Amino acid sequence: MADAKTISRRLAIAGGFAGAGWLVANATRLTDDQSLGHVFKAVEDWTRIVQRGLLYPNRLAREYSPSDISPVFKPNGTYNPGTDEYNAHAASNFVRWRLKVDGLVSNPLSLSVADIMRLPRRTQITKHDCVEGWTAIGMWTGVQLGLILKAAAMKPNARYAVFHCADNLTGEPAKGGAQSPGQYYESVDLRDAFHPQTLIAYALNGKRLDVPHGAPLRLRVERQLGYKQAKYVQRIEITDSFANIAGGTGGYWEDRGYEWYAGI
């Protein structure tokens, strides 16, 4: 007969298979009731730490040549915010649009599109990777966000830049209980905010942004996915935490289960 060691080894093997089988059989239920949220969060944190380590200090995203540009740059999410206020701005070519910078700054700003277009500009041809899987390549022109933030003078406890947008994308209910409002917002940490390719962009492929692509101002964070690239930006709030904003996870899609760190 098998000895105790053999039996305990066989039990361990059987236990391993039973556990794996249980996981396979219950994967859909475990997803539905969000009971693995903390495991997934740990994986996201680990991915972010590894990628941040690799990308230290400020590696650039690849920039393409004009011949690589997509013939059609697919817009996604909101195609037109469509509120009375936004329609009025669009009708007057956004001359009264303001980009406010406030929160943990010593010198709050309120900039017009013309103010922003007078600042030193940067043009870059980059790829836009949607979380759904598609890619579009386009040429963006704008101001480095770092320039604007320097002018606003960060306070020492500043950690995140939160972008408040004019579009309300109510489409999908938020995850994890409390319903988050549908107003689009996004956030990045200061390392991405001060990255040389992070822009407040006002032009795509040499033309002023049109409404589907985020007129008049949108964010470009080139080492992250499409949902980070907030459109119709009206306000940049500098904070030490985004826990008290909307669903508390740092963005519209984050409140609906997507990763805050969208480098993957």
Next chain:
Amino acid sequence: MHSKQVRTELPGFWRRLWRHAFCPISDADGFYRHRALVRLTHWINALAILFLLGTGLNIFNAHPRLYWGLYGADADQPFFSLSSVDTAAGTQGITQIGPWHFNTTGILGWSKVDGEFQARGWPDWLTIPSFQDLADARHWHFLFAWVLAINWLAYLIYSLWVRHIQKDIWPTRAGIKAIPRSILDHIRLKHPTGDAAKHYNVLQKMAYLGVTLLISLMVLTGLTMSPGMDAFFPWLLDLFGGRQSARSIHFLCASLIVAFVTVHLIEVVLAGPINEVRSMLGGRYRIPKDHAPEIHPPQDPPAVAEEQL
């Protein structure tokens, strides 16, 4: 089969099964075939790949189109797509491969979820989770991507270190010459016995090397889809010809892994499932003797038939 025959046959069958599955294999009958770390990484790999395939199809459904090149979105021409199209005869699921279109209603492009038809690339019985959820499918996918990558590195480093790959898996020159014969043996479902059963045959070696390469490509093309990794390893984009090509190669390699697993499982069954699975659990493998029951079941004269004679 008559109930009388079942009664006379079953006890012997179960006794044989028990002996095959649990009784120690002496050095005369068998040998130590799989090292512990190879066994452990094999099963972790199997679980990870199962989850990665299921969650990968769920992710694919968020944009069920494949492109070649640097970019690709709705306005660009896919070489493969799953879609639903409204026709006079109702909505149809259409699978497009290059210039060809196939009606795959009910399975691909347009299938039932909870009894109701839905526009859906892959059907719910193939995806993890079964309901369409890109955010959660991605969470699962990245969890098991880490498991796969770490497990894979552990296997590769260990197997190179103990020379498992060099000695047991890398094809020999003589083996390569014997490929045509090996193909014939496989077609005839002839499995090696005696001393020949102590080594992998050349097609088997090539299949194992091939799946090693496929998983390496899965990891690399997966990393190429990450905009963060692209900033760190821009050469990945050059290696695969752009992010959309990398995404397509990711999918094609996954399909080849499915093909490998299918053949692998069929071969396990043909070669004697108890002996094979047992060796991947405990390490020891019983060398098949000529006409051993698990090798050539049809040639094994059934006890019942003799009784009837």
